[in-house]
Amino acid sequence: MNNFTNLIFVEDWLIERKVDLTINETQCRASIPSNASWFGARIRLGPENELIKPIWISVKANQVLESKLVKIRELLDDCRSGLLFLPENL
Template sequence: MYKSILILVTLLICPRGVQAGLDKFSFLDQVENWIIERKFNSSNETISCRASIPKNGTWFGARIRLDGNDQLLFPSEHLKKALSLKTIKSVRKALKACRTGLIYLPNEIGQ
């Protein structure tokens, strides 16, 4: 309960930019051509993170992405392309760091 009150007071006092990622996905980091996004769900106080390669179209219809188990998903067969294993490993590290807590330290990803 204390956490919820603290979050509410902070959101009321601070500018709108502070609310980024609150109940909606927002940009967190970029690893080469991959975008890392995070959402804080205020109703159950959980963090969700996702990674994708942005393309024109919808999230499910056009983006190469990692699922909840960090497995590669291609929207269709014709979009499959060679992806760097080193980059995918870095993206998975970024997602792990994102899911760890509210403080995200991108400098730790390359280590």
């Protein structure tokens, strides 16, 4: 389980999770996969949930609406809180 796996798609955004059972750690990340196959080349949320947009990507305004980002950040927080992930209000 030491690789990121797709967890859920929500409004253009993909949330992925990696579980490391050797150190009992769960990592989660969110990105818009339509622009690139590699995570680092995508529009994504950084470690502090900040929006990161590579300069070569044009973004649709509706993909980064604050209301949408709030929902994605909440889902990331839920994902990071433990092994069990049960999203609400999708």
